[in-house]
Amino acid sequence: MPFTSSPRALWALVDCNNFFASCERLFRPDLVGKPVVVLSNNDGCIVARSNEAKILGIGMGEPEFKVRELLLMHEVAVFSSNYALYGDIASRVMRTLESIVPEVEQYSIDEAFVPLRGALAANAGEIADEMWQRVRRWTGIGVAVGLGTTRTLAKIASEKAKKGSGVCLLDAGPEADEILETTPVGDIWGIGRKSDLKLRSYDIYTARQLRDADGALVGKLLGIAGTHTALELRGIPCLDAANAPLPRRSMVSSRSFGEKVRDKQYLAEALAMHASLAGERLRKEKLEAGGLTVHIRTSRHGVEAFYDETASVTLGRPTSSSRDLIHATARGLEEIFRPGHAYAKAGIILYDLAPPGSRPGNMLDLVKPKSADGRNDSKLMRALDAVNKRFGRGMLRFAAEGKREAPWRVKSDRRSPGATTAWDELPVVKC
Ligand SMILES: [Mg+2]
Incomplete structure (x- = not known):
């Protein structure tokens, strides 16, 4: 023919194998072949297991205190989660993939x-x-x-x-x-x-x-x-990045800039936008995040020096408030921003996702308000989500997210409507 x-x-x-446990093992070669587990924020639950730990019957998401005897008996190496390390290794993995494929x-x-x-x-x-x-x-x-x-x-x-x-x-x-x-x-x-x-x-x-x-x-x-x-x-593609199911235990929101960014203010705005988007998704899925990392980097193909840095930010207590997340991104950026670079990409990763109240915490959490700074944001967030649901995404935004026409935003004026995926973008027939 x-x-x-x-x-x-x-x-x-x-997909990385047993990712958090593998990261911990990178710098502890003595643990190769031994059972390793990693615990969530505040050492509450098991969030990663090496194959050896899986074989011992230690379940994913199991509260640590329930399996403590098993851990001791088999001399399992137990680590608190180190989000800065995982974020950094993840970024190396992604960069390695980018050296093979364009996207x-x-x-x-x-x-x-x-x-x-x-x-x-x-x-x-x-x-x-x-x-x-x-x-x-x-x-x-x-x-x-x-x-x-x-x-x-x-x-x-x-x-x-x-x-x-x-x-x-x-x-x-x-x-x-x-x-x-x-x-x-x-x-x-x-x-x-x-x-x-x-x-x-x-x-x-x-x-x-x-x-x-x-x-x-x-x-x-x-x-x-x-x-x-x-x-x-059946082999018919229907899902894109926007309507794909939410990952189970961590969420990424990141994007390349429309134009390279040197201004710290613009980086802060982009990160605030990611925090706000991720917060909205968390609330929609009725989840809270226990940890967050901020990631900024320059282009891999640029002529200038390459800069790629990750900062991990403690959230204090698990949260789904966009306000908390935005504050956290600002703190993270403060730690890693270096002037003089032309930044090409910024993003955040939220870790340790779980429904509110599902993790072992302390008694005080039951009476204290939810937000990290002591305020209760749940009403504010409900109102924010309700307005944006009714009038379109981004109708009500945080000032920290900056202007709609900021240069770092990706131009998507000519994107065709999501005619099959978004109710508010359905084709309109007039007769
Ligand atoms: Mg994996």
Whole structure:
């Protein structure tokens, strides 16, 4: 056949193995092969486990006091979380990926989606191998790479990769059917506990069954988000960075600037905007963050000296208040800002996400107001969210976020409307 179409675009999902525990081990080679766990803010719960710790039966999210005996008995190395370290190592991992592919979309602290188009898609296997090898060689962190035609399939492939050789391609065919058949619906990206129960009550137990299920039924049970997931399982891309499911334990909000930024004020505004966006998402998902890091860097390809720094900020107590988060970003920036650089990117990572009241705390937390500075922001935030929901995102903003037309903002005037993903951008028909 003389005519050949260009190869399909693929997604790679690169996920660091046992990330926090792996970071701790980087500087403690004596712990290689030994069980390691990392605790959340205030040493409350287990938030990361090395493979050896998993084998001991220490559960994810388990309160430390419940497994203390087990930890002692097996001489498990226990670390408090060191967000500054994890943020810095994560940034090295992302930079390493950027040295291989042009586009890297950091999704959570230790995961990135990498779009592979054209020639990149044609060589996806080699690129995946290179990512797997180079990250390990340059940073010491092991990763799993999943490949698929959609983000959801890439996610599932990465889980298989973790258990196998480190790289897995989920393509159409009997092999893919088998992988989807052995993936419980509850393990699919974006299928939460409630959706899992609903699907099970209709005898849909596996990813393969969800893929092949009647579209109308899925829509009725799970709404638009579930329909997207089912289509993604069929290889039809529906999710982008804006409507992708929220990561489970950490959240990233970061972006390259429209123009390079030298002004500290502009950096502060960009970080405040990320804090405000992340706060809104936290509240929507009914979560609070226990830790935050700020990240700023110059361009990797510039002629000037490269500068890349991460600061970790203590939040005092878990919060979902944008005001708290904005204050925290300002403190972080103060620590790492150096004049004279042309900054290309800024962002924040929120860690240790959990529903309010779900973590072991002290008794005083029950009576004290929620906000870090002693004020109670929940009413203010509710009002803010209500106004923005009704009149559009960004209608009510913090002064710290700066002007709408600031030079650091990415110009997106010509973005086409999210006709299939945003209610307020649906095409309007007049008759
Ligand atoms: Mg991971």
